[in-house]
Amino acid sequence: MGELTSWLKQNRSLLQPTRLHAASAVRHMNKIERKRLFSPEIEQMRTAEGRWYEAIAYEMFVELTARTDVIKYLALKGADAPCGRKNIQLGQNGLYYSRCGDITIRGNGQDLAEFDLLMVDWQDRVAFAEVVTSASDMKEFEREIAYKKQLLGYLFDQQSVPFLLVSSFDVSNYAVGKRLLKAPDNINIRTASCEEIKGLLRRDDARRVPNRPPEAHAKMISATSIRVKRPFNYQKYHDWERNRVFKHVAEEVDVKGTKTPEETSRLVKKILYGGLYPSAIRNLCQDRALSIKGRQLDFENLMSQYSKVILATDLPDYEPLVYLRSRQKREYLKMVQDKDGNFKFERKTPSKVGFFLWLESISPSLGARITGKILDAFSPR
Template sequence: MIPWLNSNFKNFKPTAAIALNATRHMNTVERKKLFSPDIEPMRTAEGRWFEAIVYEMFLEISQKSGQIKYLARKGADAPHAGAQAHLGQNGIFYSKYGDITFRGNGQDLAEFDLMLVDSANQVAFGEVVTSPADLKEFEVEIAFKKRLLGYLYAQEHVSFVLVSSFDISNYSVVKRLAKDPDNAIIHTSSCEQIKSLVKHYRPRILYTKPTNHPKLIRATDIPQSHPIDYRKCHDEFRNRLFSDITKGKRGQNELAPSTDTEALVKKILYGALYPHAIKAVCEQYGLMVRGKRVEWAEFFQYFSKAILATDLPGFELILYLRSREKTEYLKMVQTKEGHFRFERPTPSRVGFFLWIESLQPSLGTKISLEILKTFSIKDLTKK
């Protein structure tokens, strides 16, 4: 399928009909923002529109080739009600907007702009980009999604299609991806060029829904060879790290994922800290929230809990602070100076909130400081 896409899709440009049909995946407000003079909301709507355009292009091209056996439904073609996140929920799900996501213990860990099944019954996926900013940390995400789908569907190789609305051929990350024979890199028309095709249809945009498309399938109906218990994978990896850290092991080489299931874990939640451990973090590392230093004496005026975690694959340290003012956690990341600063809130509507909310204090001062010393920028720079 990948060689066929590389040779055939490059000359397939969006038509006015495809561009108009793509608007059926957008709500009324999003459609209006497509031609807004306000750049930021316009670009956001454009990104949503172009993703839908690529899906519509695959709807059309899949009917002309046996290389694509199935195309996973999404957007307006997806099941109407997305499954509400809850703890213990694992596998492929649809969001309420018709997006295809993978959830581990209720947390959205990956989103797939496209999912396909080729003529050899191999699952493939696609990503759609409309800005160079979308390429930040892109390589790591693609590698994770390949590992994930490879595990779920028992595939040694997972094909990947990158579709962009701008020329990405000179970006180093794209050049590396292009060297992989399992990948197809496709550049279509720009969003401005596509808009010129439909400008005469404003303000009333017309579209037609596909009827009985022979290759549409629900992503949730693609049979998995290895269903995953993500919480179990996470806890086994976390327990191994506890053991290795207490034995004095340090560095990513010694602590990196060592099994296929460990390689699927995106973040380690070590647990919630007891008050004396929070005191040690405040005094030895420091917390800065929106420019104000939070002292230990006032910590519990603003927060009820602190959770220690590391992002993977780089083991970057994170603290999650449970706000007393709002039903949210503040994500705190470590600076080069070693203290923790506020990055962004984690709202209650996401599945990850349910997981961290369920964690009760379990980390004392000694183990907390050992974890911090192992991964802290402050301590690593001393070595």
């Protein structure tokens, strides 16, 4: 166990929310979130509560960082994030801030990972924390944490990356929590429940808290000032993986069963193979059903309603995906494959995210033959 996680394990009592933390955390929320914190609508209230609790964790670490030498720096976030944040653009790689002050790592403009807290210990090792308020947040949690550890480990040339799990409930009651806490550089900081912490607040507190940040201390720094130790060209890593698939599929080699020699392959989350020519779209519609909320698309309907069809796979399992570019709105529809090899609508990709820009940059390049080979290689049938 590293010194940071060892020290935190011995000093968990220093990380318990007070009324001051609870009230100060409200300044990181927008007006709508503040109103919803006490809303009778449970879903709206839980969403706002999650944002609030994340800010409470940040406020606790702001205070703690000033009191110990074990933590060298804490990255600013939320209302404290620096001004002049860069708009999303293709080619952006590394640490950035989102519009609302969240800390992200972008790869070719796409948000690869978001970090609830980011810090540097006294040995100049980067560590991160995730903040959870319910077990429902932990469905894909284990894979997400593993990816973030790989990403930070690569960028900052660290063999291990300390991970702090801040929770308002007992994560050890769940299999995922138990597995995560077995790792020597992982630690859980459990606080009082959100209901108990909220009991420290009055309803008026959510409206009275100013957006003005408290006086900062020398250990609070911009996340973008933390120097990356390895070069990071996500587009290049992605293209290596895409070309490897093209080569193996053409040679009828099992892609999943073949290890890649590139260390950077573990950083690529998704492969975008290219846009489909009309002949490939026609074959796709003939061979596989495409449905949106129960309505099946044929070739004519698809061509009239959507201007572009893009083939992709999610990694590491190479799950096939299809993205449809709407002609009416600036958005893509993400289509996922079911157990029968057909595609159904999952969610929309709006224009405000970096991944949209990447999808927009892709032109038709795949004919019917290569499209069929890729689908056959990764489909369940």
